[in-house]
């Protein structure tokens with residue numbers, strides 16, 4: 089495989105020309121010129137109400153209702169664009185799924201959730217409260233004896249939670265704090281086999297792919313998942329979210345959220361009350377075209393594009409984790425929050441805390457970067473509230489963790505600059 093051409097990738101992002109080091113990409117990525125062009129093209133040339141028969145409306149409908157879901161289906165490997173729905177955020181999309189499922193949930197049903205970003209936790213907790221269902225939590229456990237914060241989700245902790253009453257299982261494909269990839273296919277296969285053996289009649293699985301989609305290619309068919317969601321503003325596109333709903337689940341379990349006279353029983357559109365931002369929906373096609381451009385012509389295969397992304401991202405995560413887990417840093421009290429070892433299951437979203445007698449608050453670490461300027465990193469709980477709250481009594485929830493999150497357009501030089509500043513912070 090040819091080496092990943094980071095300069096070629098960066099040339100698509102006008103904002104990177106400023107030289108600012110974007111290290112908060114798990115919060116939101118930069119957008120390509122192609123995305124910006126499509127937003128203005130839509131607004132300047134086809135900004136009319138969809139569904140009419142005049143030529144401009146025909147084109148706006150094609151862009152927003154055909155081209156956008158057809159292209160997004162590629163990023164999910166969905167069988168049909170009818171399984172894709174857009175909403176302004178992944179939080180809203182998952183809340184909509186939970187509301188549409190309400191009629192198919194009964195008292196005593198069990199939901200298994202994780203302590204991850206609240207978007208794929210809160211809607212299930214609220215649904216459980218409305219219907220008298222029971223919540224169980226699949227907990228991340230430390231992978232290193234030396235570091236109680238080296239948390240990772242393992243199948244071994246999930247299966248004992250499965251019973252004949254298990255109805256919903258909701259987890260993240262990649263944590264926005266821990267930065268490690270959950271083996272989604274293996275988890276779902278083990279879960280479904282176990283649920284079947286225990287006699288659970290109907291289990292539906294919801295996977296939050298928001299922190300996964302910038303780094304790896306989703307495959308809903310291979311994963312055998314019912315609901316999957318990600319936000320394009322983290323995948324080099326505009327502020328809009330795409331949700332996948334398996335066609336059979338759509339028909340069997342979900343009640344439409346749209347007006348009673350709209351006949352959308354068999355498409356994911358039944359989960360879309362009101363229209364999303366059509367210019368954004370159309371502009372997502374620019375993000376996908378960009379990702380395809382990273383793979384060699386003529387196939388422009390997304391699998392190859394993401395293989396290149398993953399390979400380059402390893403060159404970013406290796407030095408950063410290597411520095412943070414060096415014995416000198418460990419002695420200083422630095423603790424990575426998440427899996428410590430780089431590898432194919434680790435993306436360059438790296439969180440840490442500084443504990444011990446010479447504790448440094450996360451706020452103060454980030455403050456040094458902010459005062460210097462030119463680099464954007466962040467501290468906090470990043471809406472993975474329960475995960476951070478339960479880390480340790482020593483960690484205050486509002487102070488949380490320091491998170492440095494790179495993507496494929498970041499360079500090794502940028503990572504080294506961040507490491508140089510961290511060295512000074514830890515030496516002080």
Ligand SMILES: Cc1ncc(COP(=O)(O)O)c(C=O)c1O
Nearest residue numbers: 177178179205207264298299319
């Ligand atoms: C893992 C994860 N899930 C869900 C979300 C929520 O996405 P949205 O802002 O589109 O609701 C985020 C946002 O940070 C996230 O990181």
